[in-house]
Amino acid sequence: MSSPCLTLENVSKTYMSNRDGRLVTALADVTFSVNAGEYLCLLGRSGCGKSTLLSVISGLTELDAGTIRNNGELVCGPNRHRMLMFQQDALFPWLDVLGNVMYGLQFVERMSRDEMQKKAEAYLDLVGLSNVHHFHINQLSGGMRQRVALARALAPDPNILLMDEPFSALDAMTREQLYADMQRIWKETQKTVIMVTHNAREAACLGTRIILMSAGRVIDDQPISLPHPRTMNDTGIGQTASLISQRLQQKENVESIQ
Amino acid sequence: MKTRLLAIFIFAIFIGCWQVVCALKWVSPILLPSPFDVGKYLISSMLDGVLLSALGVTLSRLAIGYVMGLIFGISIGLLLYHSFLARSTLGVVALGLQTLPSVCWAPLALLWFGQSENAMYFVVIMGSMWAITLSTKEAITSVPPIYVQAARVMGSRGFHAWRTVVFPAALPQLANGARMGWAFAWRSLMAAEIYVTIISRFGVGQLLHFGRELHAMDQAVGVMVVIVLVGFLSEKFIFTRCKLKHT
Secondary structure: OOOEEEEEEEEEEEEEOOOOOOEEEEEEEEEEEEEOOOEEEEEEOOOOOHHHHHHHHHOOOOOOEEEEEEOOEEOOOOOOOEEEEOOOOOOOOOOEHHHHHHHHHHHOOOOOHHHHHHHHHHHHHHOOOOOOOOOEHHHOOHHHHHHHHHHHHHOOOOOEEEEEOOOOOOOHHHHHHHHHHHHHHHHHHOOEEEEEEOOHHHHHHHOOEEEEEEOOEEEEEEEOOOOOOOOOOOHHHHHHHHHHHHHHHHHHHHHHHO | OHHHHHHHHHHHHHHHHHHHHHHOOOOOOOOOOOHHHHHHHHHHHHHOOHHHHHHHHHHHHHHHHHHHHHHHHHHHHHHHHHOHHHHHOHHHHHHHHHOOOHHHHHHHHHHHHOOOHHHHHHHHHHHHHHHHHHHHHHHHHOOOHHHHHHHHHHOOOHHHHHHHHHHHHHHHHHHHHHHHHHHHHHHHHHHHHHHOOOOOOOOHHHHHHHHHHOOOHHHHHHHHHHHHHHHHHHHHHHHHHHHHHHO
């Protein structure tokens, strides 16, 4: 857990607002690095630039300025080593569960169809979906769909898993279950995870480190040293979450005065 | 099963009433032939081969015209999707021409191609392609961008993304456009066959036209029944089946 897996240097991004055509700063001079095996949570209010940050790390959105390096290699365009799991359901409804998980494997070199299928099945087992391989996507619940999306993102063996508010559309009980599963999967696969969320408790429950963002800037960067596995009912989680919320409030007030 | 029997019963009552009205001469046979006469015409024209050969001619025209309409429609639809200039010029024309009843193409077709097969194809293509064009453009535009983004993240690029993501995602709507195009092609062909007379090859539209000319109303109504049946069967057995397969 030491070598930087991802480094961002002075990353900036502006875009034209659809509403009034004004230039909006989505990211301003963002610099940080992420070590291999970290579970980093990007936390902030809606519109603070956290989803844009995830999108530029994935390579889907181009940068205006700055550099992003993944294991020393400059990021230019999407790449299966940085797999993005979307907030909304981005599963392909014309393929079954197995087909969806196998889709990303066709770009992994030297893999026969049998191997692809075996690997996809193994990842479906990992996310706890061993008996729905041939189900239609529309037959699955919201929680199951996110599990399939997780298996699809993990199957090509990326070195970074990017997650854009993956649990925000789920009900509380399903979310709790997924938090537990997510921690288990993160431990088992030892992936570097960068997850965007606007829920401080969620960040405190899952992350090993939290970066707070406001108006496109990093305003705070804190490690969370509570031991895993954690649950939402742990007293430490509630305390950490309220501390994080307070800090976000304070930093935003200071920024607005400046 | 029960509703099916009830439906058959209602149809039987309807045809029975029609037969009674004709038998009692409440309506002149020149205006409305009896179902018995229509049936007699259908059987005799089936037996002497006139109806079947006309149906063969019509269906081959429909197939050729429709396939060409599909090719043109899908190609222009793709062009509209890709080019803003095409959308703001050809797109407007397509929208306008789609509302033009296909029979309006017949005079132009006669003038350009004379009494020929090409005139028929022209009417069918013009009658069907604009609806296909617009629905192709709509189908591709409405593919959620998140699917393409997800495919790009996993490594799909260019034509591969089109083949494995855009096309299957757009398929239900593309099929709907193809179905609409088929209905338009069928209507257009009937208009073309009534207006464009080719002496060597009679289609069912011409049989209908001659039925009217010769005051043979049993023929006119009989051919109408055949036209409705072809439309109904293609809808029921080709397109509904395709739709079921996809969903």
